[in-house]
Amino acid sequence: MGDFNEARAWMVERQIVRRGVRDEYVIAAMRRVPREAFVPADLRDFAYDDTPLPIGGEQSISQPFIVARMLAAAELQPGNHVLDIGTGSGYAAAIAAEIAGRVDSIERDPSLAEDARERLQRLGYENVEVHVGDGTVGFAAHAPYDAIIAAAGGPHVPQALRAQLAPGGRLVMPVGSSLSHQRLVKIVRRGEHDYDEQALAEVRFVPLVGDDGWPQPGGAPPLN
Numbered sequence: 001m002g003d004f005n006e007a008r009a010w011m012v013e014r015q016i017v018r019r020g021v022r023d024e025y026v027i028a029a030m031r032r033v034p035r036e037a038f039v040p041a042d043l044r045d046f047a048y049d050d051t052p053l054p055i056g057g058e059q060s061i062s063q064p065f066i067v068a069r070m071l072a073a074a075e076l077q078p079g080n081h082v083l084d085i086g087t088g089s090g091y092a093a094a095i096a097a098e099i100a101g102r103v104d105s106i107e108r109d110p111s112l113a114e115d116a117r118e119r120l121q122r123l124g125y126e127n128v129e130v131h132v133g134d135g136t137v138g139f140a141a142h143a144p145y146d147a148i149i150a151a152a153g154g155p156h157v158p159q160a161l162r163a164q165l166a167p168g169g170r171l172v173m174p175v176g177s178s179l180s181h182q183r184l185v186k187i188v189r190r191g192e193h194d195y196d197e198q199a200l201a202e203v204r205f206v207p208l209v210g211d212d213g214w215p216q217p218g219g220a221p222p223l224n
Contacts, residue, residue, distance in 0.1 A: 136210030
């Protein structure tokens with residue numbers, strides 16, 4: 001696939017717009033961000049296929065439509081402060097950074113985090129900061145957030161993430177009692193202890209590992 005710009009335009013039209021995503025900020029961002037820069041070199045010819053792709057460390061870059069669907073549900077606005085959980089390759093953080101004022105992104109795998117940090121810096125995303133740590137506890141040092149987006153599925157929505165939402169803030173993440181099946185949910189904070197919740201779609205994501213997610217031997221690294 002020689003022309004990535006043409007492939008990107010085709011992807012946005014066929015996979016995003018025609019499947020019902022109407023958020024103009026998200027559509028414009030996905031037209032600008034080079035997904036081929038966020039996948040392994042040997043998979044770049046598949047960068048705009050309608051599928052997730054492996055990026056190493058038992059992680060993947062999500063299907064473009066799912067990224068668009070989640071970011072549209074989060075209703076990002078210029079100037080928003082976003083928490084992105086599960087940095088992975090950094091693709092979703094880059095899309096969010098095209099819209100929002102600031103993005104804090106958390107990745108539990110130090111190697112993936114460093115690769116994403118270098119990639120985002122190389123591409124000029126100065127408004128993204130990548131942290132290594134447990135995404136289930138959020139990043140309280142920089143809270144509150146106008147939007148929180150998690151690219152991994154947990155058994156429930158961690159209380160820390162609810163607490164770190166600003167009034168009117170939106171949280172979008174997969175939730176389910178099974179590692180193989182989740183619902184994509186959206187939570188809106190209406191008051192100090194008042195949250196609206198709605199289910200958006202049936203999805204399947206990698207597990208959200210951490211103190212308030214799925215367990216993993218050895219635990220998660222500390223935030224930095």
